[in-house]
Amino acid sequence: xxxxxxxxxxxxxxDAQRNVDALIEAAKAxxxxxxxxxxxxxxxxxxxxxxxxxxxxxxxxxxxxxxVLQHEIDACAEAGPVLQAEFEPTEALMRWxxxxxxxxxxxxxxxxxxxxxxxxxxxxxxxxxxxLEPVVASLLGAAAGTGTLRKDVAARDLLHAVALLCxxxxxxxxxxxxxxxxxxxxxxxxxx
Numbered sequence: 001x002x003x004x005x006x007x008x009x010x011x012x013x014x015d016a017q018r019n020v021d022a023l024i025e026a027a028k029a030x031x032x033x034x035x036x037x038x039x040x041x042x043x044x045x046x047x048x049x050x051x052x053x054x055x056x057x058x059x060x061x062x063x064x065x066x067x068v069l070q071h072e073i074d075a076c077a078e079a080g081p082v083l084q085a086e087f088e089p090t091e092a093l094m095r096w097x098x099x100x101x102x103x104x105x106x107x108x109x110x111x112x113x114x115x116x117x118x119x120x121x122x123x124x125x126x127x128x129x130x131x132l133e134p135v136v137a138s139l140l141g142a143a144a145g146t147g148t149l150r151k152d153v154a155a156r157d158l159l160h161a162v163a164l165l166c167x168x169x170x171x172x173x174x175x176x177x178x179x180x181x182x183x184x185x186x187x188x189x190x191x192x
Contacts, residue, residue, distance in 0.1 A: 150188055162181055
C-alpha cells in the first residue's frame with residue numbers, strides 16, 4: 001500500500017493521532033512538573049501508551065519538545081481571534097496576555113531546551129514569531145483603537161517583555177512572574 005493517494009500524503013489513522021495527542025498532552029504536563037529530561041516512561045504512563053509508541057512518533061527527545069512547544073504556540077495563536085470575538089478589545093488583549101504568561105511562566109524547562117543551542121530547535125524562534133506576532137499585533141491594534149492603550153508598543157515588544165518577565169526568579173514561582181506581567185500590562189494602559 002502506498003503512502004500517498006493521488007499525490008497527497010495519507011492522513012494518520014484516528015488511533016495514531018489520538019496517541020500523538022495523548023503524548024503531547026502528557027509531555028506538556030510532565031515537562032511542567034519534572035522538566036524536559038523527565039523519564040520517557042513517566043510520559044508514556046501518563047499518556048496511556050507504550051514506550052514504542054512514543055519512539056515511533058517522536059524518535060528523538062527534541063522531536064517531542066518541539067511538538068509540545070509548537071502545540072502550545074499554536075494554542076496561544078488560536079486563542080487570539082476567539083478572545084477578540086468574545087470580549088471588548090482591551091479585555092481580549094489582557095486575557096490573551098494572561099494566557100501567554102501562563103504558557104511562558106510554566107514552561108521553564110522548555111525555554112531552557114529552546115535556548116540550549118541544539119540545532120533541532122533552530123526553527124522554533126521563527127515559528128514563535130510567525131505565529132504569535134500577527135495575533136498580538138491585531139489584539140494591540142484593536143485595543144489601541146479604543147483609546148485605552150498606548151500606541152507605541154509593538155507586538156514583538158509585548159512578546160519579549162512578557163518572556164523576560166517570566167524568567168525564573170530564585171525562591172519565586174510562576175505567581176511572581178504573573179504579578180510582574182500584571183504590573184507591565186497596567187503600564188500599557190493610556191492615562192488620561
